[in-house]
Amino acid sequence: MSDQFKALILNQDGESFTREIKSIEKNFLKHGDVTVKVEYSGLNYKDALILKNGARLVKEFPHIPGIDFSGVVEESNHDNFKPGDEIILTGWRVGEIYFGGYSQYAKVNGDFLVKKPKGLSLKQSMIMGTAGFTALQCSLTTKTTREELLLGQKVQNVIVSGASGGVGSISVMVLNKLGCDVTAVTGKDSNADYLKSIGAKSVINTKELTKDARPLDKGLWDGAVDTVGGKVLENILSQTKDGGIVAACGNTADIKLNTTVMPFIIRGVKLWGINSVTASIKRRQFLWNEAEKLIDFEILEKSIKEINLDEVINIYPKMLKGETSGRYIINLKK
Ligand SMILES: NC(=O)c1ccc[n+]([C@@H]2O[C@H](COP(=O)([O-])OP(=O)(O)OC[C@H]3O[C@@H](n4cnc5c(N)ncnc54)[C@H](OP(=O)(O)O)[C@@H]3O)[C@@H](O)[C@H]2O)c1
Known part of the structure; x- marks a missing residue:
């Protein structure tokens, strides 16, 4: 292991908040029992919030962010x-209360780690990262949980909000692969062709779902993946057909949800919260093994931006403004 290595360090001193690439030593890493040579990390919406100001998730400074990595x-x-074992790390509050993956070496609790499936490369596992892992959870809940676990009717027409984002775009791809007709919701009309190229059958603008929702609207969707919350989720709930599952994982539009009981008691709609952070290792291993079958990496790789640690500092503000598309991965070998 190198004596000195590169890491992105966040620091807070009163009102001043800093982000710097620094050369650090092994003894700077203080948590966990497994040291990993990090190859790739991801830039997720949560990372961007933490890079801005710690997002009240980081309790101690100096801090190394990065909520997912492979190495x-x-x-x-x-x-x-x-x-020599190749591993994947997502969630468990690594990058928040524990040091994360924006470092050439990371030290973590071995209970948090998943052994990388043979069919995936370390790069592909971060092309997916937290976003892809969450998208798999959401998509399988919407489709398979309803059809197989709840013995419901076939899930055909599904809607995915925040479709150009990390979770949204991979959900579009996975649901298409599972045989659904996917309607992608995006605020960026210019992304329509891209969304169709990854599996959307149709694309609508987010504005169409930001009106005040009626308690029950015309039933359009057998299922949904919502990554944005707020009015969009309110409208999706009122447009979901009998027994549909709405898998909700995000809040990029709003944390609030102003709905009525009508979708739930008249149509039996299920609002299914998704939490990727503390999913069990058994569930993680299952989902990572599904990735190979459900994710078309050839297509996904075209929309991935590979960046180095220095570039993170310029890109995260754009992500917070909703100006980015697809997934960014950070190559720590550079
Ligand atoms: N529950 C969990 O375990 C879990 C795990 C991972 C992520 N998440 C959450 O899921 C959400 C998405 O994460 P991500 O990594 O995919 O983020 P991302 O890559 O930044 O994508 C978010 C997308 O949301 C849309 N969006 C942004 N601001 C919006 C607004 N004001 N109104 C409506 N749509 C807006 C944009 O899509 P368009 O450009 O297409 O409009 C954007 O691309 C975040 O809230 C994240 O914290 C939760």
């Missing part, structure tokens, strides 16, 4: 991991 085990005091 190779360098040293381990955990029974399940040995040097």
